[in-house]
Every structure is written in C-alpha cells, then in structure tokens.
Amino acid sequence: MDNKLPTIKEIAKRLNVSVSTVSRALSDHPRIGLRTKMQVQQLAREINYEPNAKAISFKQQKSFVVGVILPYIREEFFSQAISGIEAAAIEHEYTILFGQSHDDPEKEKKMVEAMKKQRVDGLIISLSKQTNRYEHLEALEKYNIPVVYFDRVPPFAHAHKVYCNLFKGTVDMIGWLISRGYKRIALINGPDNLSASKERLKGYIEGVSKKKLKVDMQLVEKTDFSKESTHAAIINLLNRKQPPNAIITFNDYVHMDAVQCAQQQNVRVNQDIVFVSYANLPITGYTAFPPLVSIEQYPYGQGERAMEIMIKLLNKKAAEESAQKVYHVEEMPATLVMHPGGR
Amino acid sequence: MDNKLPTIKEIAKRLNVSVSTVSRALSDHPRIGLRTKMQVQQLAREINYEPNAKAISFKQQKSFVVGVILPYIREEFFSQAISGIEAAAIEHEYTILFGQSHDDPEKEKKMVEAMKKQRVDGLIISLSKQTNRYEHLEALEKYNIPVVYFDRVPPFAHAHKVYCNLFKGTVDMIGWLISRGYKRIALINGPDNLSASKERLKGYIEGVSKKKLKVDMQLVEKTDFSKESTHAAIINLLNRKQPPNAIITFNDYVHMDAVQCAQQQNVRVNQDIVFVSYANLPITGYTAFPPLVSIEQYPYGQGERAMEIMIKLLNKKAAEESAQKVYHVEEMPATLVMHPGGR
DNA sequence: TGACGCTGCGCAAACGGTTGCGCAGGGCGC
DNA sequence: GCGCCCTGCGCAACCGTTTGCGCAGCGTCA
Numbered sequence: 001m002d003n004k005l006p007t008i009k010e011i012a013k014r015l016n017v018s019v020s021t022v023s024r025a026l027s028d029h030p031r032i033g034l035r036t037k038m039q040v041q042q043l044a045r046e047i048n049y050e051p052n053a054k055a056i057s058f059k060q061q062k063s064f065v066v067g068v069i070l071p072y073i074r075e076e077f078f079s080q081a082i083s084g085i086e087a088a089a090i091e092h093e094y095t096i097l098f099g100q101s102h103d104d105p106e107k108e109k110k111m112v113e114a115m116k117k118q119r120v121d122g123l124i125i126s127l128s129k130q131t132n133r134y135e136h137l138e139a140l141e142k143y144n145i146p147v148v149y150f151d152r153v154p155p156f157a158h159a160h161k162v163y164c165n166l167f168k169g170t171v172d173m174i175g176w177l178i179s180r181g182y183k184r185i186a187l188i189n190g191p192d193n194l195s196a197s198k199e200r201l202k203g204y205i206e207g208v209s210k211k212k213l214k215v216d217m218q219l220v221e222k223t224d225f226s227k228e229s230t231h232a233a234i235i236n237l238l239n240r241k242q243p244p245n246a247i248i249t250f251n252d253y254v255h256m257d258a259v260q261c262a263q264q265q266n267v268r269v270n271q272d273i274v275f276v277s278y279a280n281l282p283i284t285g286y287t288a289f290p291p292l293v294s295i296e297q298y299p300y301g302q303g304e305r306a307m308e309i310m311i312k313l314l315n316k317k318a319a320e321e322s323a324q325k326v327y328h329v330e331e332m333p334a335t336l337v338m339h340p341g342g343r
Numbered sequence: 344m345d346n347k348l349p350t351i352k353e354i355a356k357r358l359n360v361s362v363s364t365v366s367r368a369l370s371d372h373p374r375i376g377l378r379t380k381m382q383v384q385q386l387a388r389e390i391n392y393e394p395n396a397k398a399i400s401f402k403q404q405k406s407f408v409v410g411v412i413l414p415y416i417r418e419e420f421f422s423q424a425i426s427g428i429e430a431a432a433i434e435h436e437y438t439i440l441f442g443q444s445h446d447d448p449e450k451e452k453k454m455v456e457a458m459k460k461q462r463v464d465g466l467i468i469s470l471s472k473q474t475n476r477y478e479h480l481e482a483l484e485k486y487n488i489p490v491v492y493f494d495r496v497p498p499f500a501h502a503h504k505v506y507c508n509l510f511k512g513t514v515d516m517i518g519w520l521i522s523r524g525y526k527r528i529a530l531i532n533g534p535d536n537l538s539a540s541k542e543r544l545k546g547y548i549e550g551v552s553k554k555k556l557k558v559d560m561q562l563v564e565k566t567d568f569s570k571e572s573t574h575a576a577i578i579n580l581l582n583r584k585q586p587p588n589a590i591i592t593f594n595d596y597v598h599m600d601a602v603q604c605a606q607q608q609n610v611r612v613n614q615d616i617v618f619v620s621y622a623n624l625p626i627t628g629y630t631a632f633p634p635l636v637s638i639e640q641y642p643y644g645q646g647e648r649a650m651e652i653m654i655k656l657l658n659k660k661a662a663e664e665s666a667q668k669v670y671h672v673e674e675m676p677a678t679l680v681m682h683p684g685g686r
Numbered sequence: 687t688g689a690c691g692c693t694g695c696g697c698a699a700a701c702g703g704t705t706g707c708g709c710a711g712g713g714c715g716c
Numbered sequence: 717g718c719g720c721c722c723t724g725c726g727c728a729a730c731c732g733t734t735t736g737c738g739c740a741g742c743g744t745c746a
Contacts, residue, residue, distance in 0.1 A: 005462075005486045007732060018696045023734060033694055048482075053460040055732035058401045059701050065440070065461065073425060079417040086443060095457055097408070098441035100429060114438055117396040118408065119348075139391070143348045256629040286599040288631035350702060361726045366704060376724055398702035402731050690744085697738080708727080714720085 006049045015039055026051075057119075066310055067097045067115035069108060069125040071152070075253070076281045077299045078126065081150065084303030085124060092311050094121075101128040112136045120145065122310045124303075127152040129194055146313040148328075150306040151297070155195055160313065162305045162330040166196065166278065169295040169334030170203025170248075171210065173276060176293060176336060177246050178211045182274060186219040186244035188233045188254060197222075200250070200278075219244055223254055230257040238265055245273055252279045252294065259289045280337050296337045305330055349392045358382055369394075400462075409653055410440045410458035410466040412451060414495070418596070419624045420642045421469065424493065427646030428467060435654050437464075444471040452479045459483060465653045467646075470495040472537055489656040491671075493649040494640070498538055503656065505648045505673040509539065509621065512638040512677030513546025513591075514553065516619060519636060519679060520589045521554045525617060529562040529587035531576045531597060540565075543593070543621075562587055566597055573600040581608055588616055595622040595637065602632045623680050639680045648673055 008026070012019045017036065025032045025040035043049075057063035068085055070078045082098070089096050097120055101108035108128045113136070115123055122145060125137070134154055137147050146160065153161040177185055187204045190197040201220070208215050218240055221233035230249075237244055247262075249255040255277040259269050267273055269289040277284075280294035309328045351369070355362045360379065368375045368383035386392075400406035411428055413421045425441070432439055440463055444451035451471045456479070458466055465488060468480070477497055480490050489503065496504040520528055530547045533540040544563070551558050561583055564576035573592075580587055590605075592598040598620040602612050610616055612632040620627075620634035627633040652671045 005459075009732070019733075020697080020735075021695060023732095024695090027734090031694060036694080050456070050460055052462060052732055054397060054401050054406065054462045055701095056734080058397050058731090059733050059735095061701075063397065068441075073416060074419060074422040076417060079422050082416060082441075083443065086441075095461055096441055098411075098425075098429075098439055100426065110433075113393070116348075117393055118438055119395060119397045260629070283626050283629075286603070286626075286631075287629045352702070362703075363705075363727080364725060366702095367725090370704090374722095374724060379724080395702055398731095399704080401701090402703055402705095404731070687746100689746090692743085693741090695739090697736105699736090700734085701732105704730085706727105706729090709725090711723090713722085716718090716720105 005052070006044075006047045007052065008049070010047070011040060011043050011049065015043060062314075063119060063121055064093060065095050065097050065118070065120050066307070067099070067111075067118070067120040067123040067125075069099050069101055069111050069115070069123065071101050071103045071126060071128050073098075073100055076283060077151075077251075077279055077297070080299040081126070081303035084300035084305075085307045086303075087300075088304045088307035088311070094307075094311070101131075103128045103130065105131045105133070109136045112140070116140060116143075116145070121314055122146045122148065124148045124150065124306050124310060126150050127154065129191070132193065146310065148306045148310050148313070150302045151299070152196065157329075158325075158327060160309055160328045162302050162309065162328075162332065164295075164297045164302070164332050164334040166199040166295070166297075166334055167203040167206070169278070169336070170200050171207040172334075172336055173248065173293065173295060174204065174207025175211065177274070177276065178207075178213070182246035183213060184216075184219065184242060184244045185246045185248065186221065186237050187248045188221045188223055188230065188237075188250055188258060190250045191222065191224060197250075200248075204248070223250060225250075225254065227257045227260075230254050231261040234258050234261040234265070238262075238267070243273070247273055247275050249275065249277045249291075252277050252281045252284050252291065255284070255291050256287060259287075263289075278334075293336055293338050295334045297334055298332055302332060305332070348395070349387075349390045350395065351392075353390070354383060354386050354392065358386060405657075406462060406464055407436055408438050408440050408461070408463050409650070410442070410454075410461070410463040410468075412442050412444055412454050412458070412466065412468040414444050414446045414469060414471050416441075416443055419626060420494075420594075420622055420640070423642040424469070424646035427643035427648075428650045429646075430643075431647045431650035431654070437650075437654070444474075446471045446473065448474045448476070455479045455483070459486075459488070463488065464657055465489045465491065467491045467493065467649050467653060469493050470497065472534070475536065489653065491649045491653050491656070493645045494642070495539065500672075501668075501670060503652055503671045505645050505652065505671075505675065507638075507640045507645070507675050507677040509542040509638070509640075509677055510546040510549070512621070512679070513543050514550040515677075515679055516591065516636065516638060517547065517550025518554065520617070520619065521550075521556070525589035526556060527559075527562065527585060527587045528589045528591065529564065529580050531564045531566055531573065531580075531590060531592045531601060533593045534565065534567060540593075543591075547591070566593060568593075568597065570600045570603075573597050574604040577601050577604040577608070581605075581610070586616070590616055590618050592618065592620045592634075595620050595624045595627050595634065598627070598634050599630060602630075606632075621677075636679055636681050638677045640677055641675055645675060648675070 008019050008022045012022045022040050025037045073079055099111040105128050140147050149161040151163055153163045189200055205215050221236055223230040223233050249258050262269055270292055274292045276293045277291035278295045280296040284290040351362050351365045355365045365383050368380045416422055442454040448471050483490050492504040494506055496506045532543055548558050564579055566573040566576050592601050605612055613635055617635045619636045621638045623637035623639040
C-alpha cells in the first residue's frame with residue numbers, strides 16, 4: 001500500500017521538472033508554459049494530490065486555524081455559539097481547534113498554552129466564570145495572535161469583543177414586568193465577581209428605580225449555579241415577609257432548577273409567581289414551565305460575528321502590518337422573547 | 344513591540360551556541376554539558392520560549408492533532424461525547440480539530456478533506472445520518488491516517504469502532520416493559536436506512552418474540568425526526584383499534600416531541616401510556632414528562648474510548664509500522680436507567 | 687550584429703525544529 | 717607514547733512548499 005500522501009516532489013520527479021516548476025504550475029503562475037502546466041495539473045489530479053497545509057502554514061506563518069475556547073460545550077448556549085463560529089470559519093476556509101475551560105482558569109490557561117504551541121492564527125474565547133487575570137491572553141496579542149472575546153468578555157477596553165448588553169436587557173425586562181403589574185421582582189443572581197452578575201444587578205437596580213419603585217435588596221439572592229444553591233435561594237425568597245410575585249433567574253439552567261424547587265414548595269409556577277430568565281434556550285420549550293419571558297442573547301450570532309471580526313483582523317494583519325490599534329467592540333441587542341417555543 | 348514568538352535560533356544566537364545544542368539542551372540530551380544545559384533552559388524560560396508545534400509536527404510527520412467530526416454539537420449526546428474525547432486527548436497531550444457534518448454527507452466529505460489538508464494524525468467521527476458511501480474515509484486509512492468511528496458507525500467490519508449494542512438494549516427494555524404488564528408496545532423508529540433504526544427494529548422484534556407475544560407491525564411507526572413527523576406517528580398510533588400502552592421512541596428528542604403531541608391529544612403521559620426512550624439525556628430531567636426508562640448510551644464514555652483507541656493506534660503506528668491489521672471493535676453495554684433525574 | 691527583452695524553467699534559501707555523524711580535546715590504560 | 721574512549725559541541729541534511737533570482741535560448745529592433 002502506498003502509505004504516503006502525494007507530495008509536490010513526487011510530481012516533479014515523475015515529470016522530470018523541478019519542484020519549483022510544479023509549485024508554480026499548480027498555482028497558475030504566468031511564467032510556466034502551458035504544456036508543463038497542463039501536465040502537472042493532470043498528474044496532480046490523477047494521484048489525488050492535496051497540498052500539505054502544515055508545510056504551507058509553516059512556510060507562510062499562517063495556518064488558517066483559529067482556536068476556540070469555551071467554558072462548557074454541553075451548555076446549549078455555547079454549542080450554538082460554536083456553530084456560528086464554524087459557519088463563518090468555513091465561509092473563509094478556516095478550521096477550528098477546539099477546547100473547553102470547564103470554567104476553570106487553570107485549565108483555561110493550559111488550553112491557551114496548547115493553542116499557542118499549535119500556532120493558531122487567532123483565538124476566540126468566552127472566558128471561564130472565575131477568570132480575573134488576563135496575562136496569558138494578553139501575551140498572545142503581544143505575539144500578534146489576535147484574541148476575540150465573546151459573551152463572557154473581559155472588563156477592560158483594549159480588547160476585541162462581542163457581547164449582549166444585559167444591562168439594557170434587564171432594564172427592559174423589569175419594565176415589562178412592572179407594566180404587567182408585577183411589582184415585587186426578585187433576582188437570583190450569580191456570584192458577585194462575575195461581570196455578568198454585575199450587569200444584571202445594575203440593570204435590576206436601574207430598571208426598578210426608573211419606574212419609581214424602591215429597590216429591596218431582600219429580593220436579591222445569589223446562586224453558585226449548583227442545584228442546591230439555587231434551591232436555597234428560592235426557599236429564602238419564599239420565606240420573605242412579602243414574597244416576590246416575579247423572579248428573574250440568572251439563566252435558563254438556573255431557571256429550571258428554580259422552578260423545580262418552587263414546585264416542590266407548592267408554588268403555582270407562572271401563576272402565583274412568574275418566572276423570567278436569560279438565554280432563551282430551545283430546550284426550555286420542552287420543559288414543564290418555560291420562563292414566561294427570556295432574554296435572547298443570540299449565541300449563534302455572537303459566534304458568527306466573533307469569527308468575522310477575527311477574519312478581518314487576520315486579513316488586516318497581512319495587509320498593513322503595523323496598523324494602528326483599533327479595537328472592535330460589538331454590542332448586540334439583548335431582546336425580550338415571550339413564550340419561547342420548541343426547536 | 345517584539346512581535347515574533349521566540350525561536351530556538353534566537354536562543355542559540357544569544358548564547359553563541361548552535362541550534363542543535365539548544366535543541367538538545369532543551370530535550371535534556373545526555374551529551375550536552377550541565378552548564379550549557381542550564382544556561383539554555385534558563386534563557387528559554389526567561390523569554391517564554393514555546394516550541395513551535397507546527398515546525399515539529401512538520402519535521403516529525405506527527406502533529407498531535409486529531410480531527411473530530413460530529414453531526415450536531417448541539418445535541419447533548421454529542422457535546423458529552425466530545426467532552427470525553429477531549430478529556431482523553433488532554434491526558435495524552437493531543438489537541439482536537441473540530442467540525443460538524445450537520446447530518447449532511449456532502450458537508451461531511453468536505454470536512455474530511457479539510458482535516459486531510461491539515462494533516463491530522465487521525466480522525467474520530469460519528470457518521471451523518473445519511474452517509475452510505477465511505478470512500479472519503481477509507482482513503483484516509485490508505486494514507487495511514489487512522490479513523491475511529493463511534494456511535495454512528497459504518498456497517499462493515501474493517502473499521503475501528505465503539506458503539507452501544509442497541510439491539511440488546513432494546514430487547515432488555517421490551518423485557519422490562521412486558522414484565523410490568525405492558526404488552527402492547529409501540530416503536531417510533533427512525534428512517535429505514537439508518538443502521539440505528541435497524542438495530543432497534545431487530546431488538547424490538549426479538550424482544551417481543553422472546554416473550555412469546557406476536558409482533559404487530561401496526562405498532563411500528565417512523566419519524567424523520569422533525570416534530571411534525573413525530574406528531575403524525577403519535578396520531579397514527581392513537582388511532583389504532585388497539586392503541587399501545589407503551590411507546591418506545593427513537594431517542595429523547597423524539598420522546599419530547601412525542602410526549603408534547605400525546606398531551607395535546609389528552610393522553611395522560613406515563614399513565615394511560617408509558618413512554619420510554621434512548622439516550623438518557625440530563626435535560627429530560629427538567630422536562631414535564633421524562634421517559635419512564637431510558638437506555639443510557641454513555642456518550643462521554645464512548646468518546647473517551649474512541650480517543651484511547653486512537654492513541655493506541657497512533658503509538659502503534661510509530662512502533663511497528665506495518666503491523667498486521669487488527670480492528671478495534673468495542674461494544675459498550677446499553678443499560679436501562681429508570682427515572683432519570685436532574686444534572 | 688550586438689544589445690535588449692521576453693519566455694520558460696531551475697537553483698537555492700527559507701520557515702523551525704531534530705538528529706546522525708564528525709571532530710576536537712582530555713583522561714585513561716597499557 | 718600511542719591508541720582508545722568519553723565528553724561536549726557543531727555541521728548539515730531533512731520535512732514540503734514558496735519565491736527571489738539567475739540563466740539559457742530565442743526573437744526583435746536599431
């Protein structure tokens with residue numbers, strides 16, 4: 001069995017020309033004679049020649065591979081995001097090197113190192129929940145490996161990022177709830193150190209104040225995303241002297257746990273208390289009690305945009321090497337969606 | 344800004360030694376003096392030297408990258424599978440190049456080509472539903488790029504594969520149902536051309552016959568996995584002269600659609616008719632009516648095993664180049680799981 | 687008829703590492 | 717004092733491809 005992939009050298013040998021001639025013939029160089037060109041291309045087709053991308057990328061210092069690091073691919077949000085990334089990548093002939101951080105900054109760092117070793121052209125990343133140091137990522141930029149963040153983006157300005165404005169989204173959601181008569185609105189937020197939590201809380205406070213209601217911090221609970229923690233938050237809220245009549249949960253996963261607990265406590269979900277959430281995941285359509293309203297965060301679109309920005313950066317790099325640093329920051333709308341249906 | 348990643352050459356120049364010395368010093372070669380070794384390693388650490396995996400893989404004809412092609416990452420089954428693959432990969436310092444086929448044989452073929460171009464060391468793939476030609480994959484084997492299939496595996500024997508024995512699983516499930524007194528058991532199967540469908544049907548027939556009941560093909564319906572098609576199947580079953588008292592659906596996604604429809608038809612799910620399914624996805628724990636019993640197919644474990652087999656193949660390739668062809672075929676148990684709970 | 691330009695191709699360096707081999711210098715035994 | 721081995725390092729080839737440059741042969745024009 002011929003166990004070697006065909007190379008340009010083989011073609012050269014069999015046609016008694018030099019490798020450079022073959023190389024040029026394949027790329028349709030004007031200085032190669034028509035006869036030679038035809039012969040080369042013919043033989044290349046016959047033996048199923050495929051250029052060795054590794055050799056090319058090695059030579060050209062460009063691999064058409066971009067790294068993608070996500071917290072958890074099993075979260076539908078991220079699996080949709082990577083599909084968006086992939087779609088845009090294919091469009092421009094890029095391939096993606098994939099890794100998960102499992103929301104662990106250490107693993108995230110190791111993945112970044114691995115990607116650097118593999119010399120990806122660029123890196124698209126949604127940060128782990130606990131990440132608060134960015135040296136490993138800034139180091140990449142230093143070496144001209146662009147980094148594009150999406151959804152879970154770093155707090156500073158000198159970065160390319162695409163994300164949803166959850167502050168606005170939250171304000172809108174509060175407005176919607178209040179206009180429907182729900183005035184005791186609770187928030188089950190995530191850990192304080194997450195910027196996502198901060199956005200939600202800011203939006204919550206702004207949304208409530210804007211409607212001339214006073215903010216009651218007794219209605220703001222926290223979860224570390226474990227089922228137990230979410231259940232505890234619900235119990236706490238139900239035990240308030242004046243329990244809420246609307247609960248905003250951090251995301252649809254928290255929502256599902258929250259609803260489960262509320263039911264166990266004999267709450268008539270979406271009647272006694274309405275539940276609203278973030279993410280608008282398709283699976284909630286199959287659950288017993290989907291959130292009445294969810295904030296769509298467009299994971300597919302975010303992924304797609306992130307990749308498009310990446311392509312732009314990579315092309316620019318080739319063109320005007322030392323371009324002035326302009327950071328692409330793209331804020332996507334976070335829109336209210338009612339009654340999320342099936343897939 | 345120093346925009347170049349540090350190379351071995353730089354170290355050599357700055358230390359006034361040859362590149363070969365640096366290379367050997369870094370790999371702790373015994374013939375390099377202790378002083379030199381220390382100096383080199385010191386400087387390497389200082390300037391954050393990281394070997395260029397592309398150059399190495401180019402030279403060594405080995406990249407420590409394996410391709411992974413899945414139908415849809417958004418199906419929890421596959422996102423869990425890729426996590427298993429990733430875990431095993433990290434263990435052995437491999438990285439994964441990712442792509443989806445979207446259940447389209449054409450896209451699958453293109454992804455395979457892309458991976459070949461990138462010269463992955465091996466390919467792990469779960470076939471698209473419609474794939475019935477395997478030339479593009481067999482071509483890889485010809486060039487010594489091993490292919491390991493999992494879950495959706497090809498029908499022939501000359502392939503490395505890991506999968507669940509759904510035939511046995513189905514027989515077990517039927518046995519369980521009959522022992523509980525459910526004797527009119529329906530099956531909502533997938534398209535005929537899928538081997539997964541064939542397995543289920545064979546298991547269905549065997550399971551029913553084994554219990555001395557006669558097989559009623561009126562109780563076997565099909566779905567193309569669209570919600571409409573599944574709904575139609577349910578309607579058909581409910582309209583039988585003797586409707587079923589148990590329904591086996593192709594997988595948990597079909598289950599969810601099926602239950603939705605049954606409810607609309609005022610069936611008391613899991614009372615009038617019990618629903619059982621395949622896959623045992625965590626999300627069903629959050630749905631209104633999870634399947635009473637589901638066949639666990641261990642996606643994480645399948646992925647992990649597939650990667651381990653891959654590693655073994657790649658190591659063997661290095662060791663005994665022309666080893667006799669032995670195909671790894673790993674059949675995992677498909678176990679019955681009751682009352683699947685939350686995450 | 688000599689200078690010049692065009693056509694068609696080959697030579698060789700380069701990308702960043704690895705590795706077989708060679709060589710110099712020193713220590714050792716006989 | 718000669719041969720031998722050991723230590724410590726450099727030289728150069730190699731992996732597959734691209735690309736700047738050089739060169740030969742031929743036609744053209746002054």
